[in-house]
Amino acid sequence: MALMGAGVSLGLSTQQLRIDVGGRISRYIRLRRIFRMTERYLEDFAVGQTYGSGRFQIDEKRIKSFASEFDPQPFHLDAAAAQHTIFHGLVASGWHTAAVTMRLLVESELRPAGGIVGAGLDELRWPRPVRPGDELNIESEVLEVRHRSRVRTSG
């Protein structure tokens, strides 16, 4: 699966991932329903493993409704107004793109037992705007696998 765009690293409770998010993939394939696979445990992960994902097409109507709730700025809300902004057209909120990325990750083949739980990210990049009709897919790579004696869920 082609890698486009810059890397996103998620610090997870049991492993680290690097996720590359692409935009503007030319062919449209509906986000495939991956049948539930057996969940993976810590011992199933090894550095260098990669996991693909389905594809998700970004829809103009959802760009606008997401933005009106979470990122109400002209370049996300209105195609005509967006022409006069830095983007010269309607673009998705980076948070919309990030949220779709999470959806693709959760439905990918990664499937760690206990779920995908992150304490944060280092280096999230939006290298180029995502426009209506663009498709996103992700590829994740296991960068590190480590045991933690205690997982902090607060503080």
Next chain:
Amino acid sequence: MALMGAGVSLGLSTQQLRIDVGGRISRYIRLRRIFRMTERYLEDFAVGQTYGSGRFQIDEKRIKSFASEFDPQPFHLDAAAAQHTIFHGLVASGWHTAAVTMRLLVESELRPAGGIVGAGLDELRWPRPVRPGDELNIESEVLEVRHRSRVRTSG
């Protein structure tokens, strides 16, 4: 405005910010409608300036609907199922929290002319879970102000 939680740095086209996101603030104040203030230009910003925000209460129903679209995992979808997870109860997706943070930022007193446009973030942290009824507010601080001869909108 009290700072709680870890810092989020946004790299913006004209300045950098540090945004601290708090959870579980006790009093509920409806997200205030800030009347449109004059937009700020590069020369209006200086290192050390801070900007507050309104407050936003996280709603259980929206936690679930956001998760079902973007982060479909048991601890975000169903309070009973969430009891048996690492969180011992329903928690908001970190992407939901991040999106609400953007809303608070856009509606804050910061208001850079041209909008809040970021190429990415360094160091996003979710130090503790956000649960139904929790309130979020943000405080942003200008860490650096710099001119760029050319703003890249693609590539």
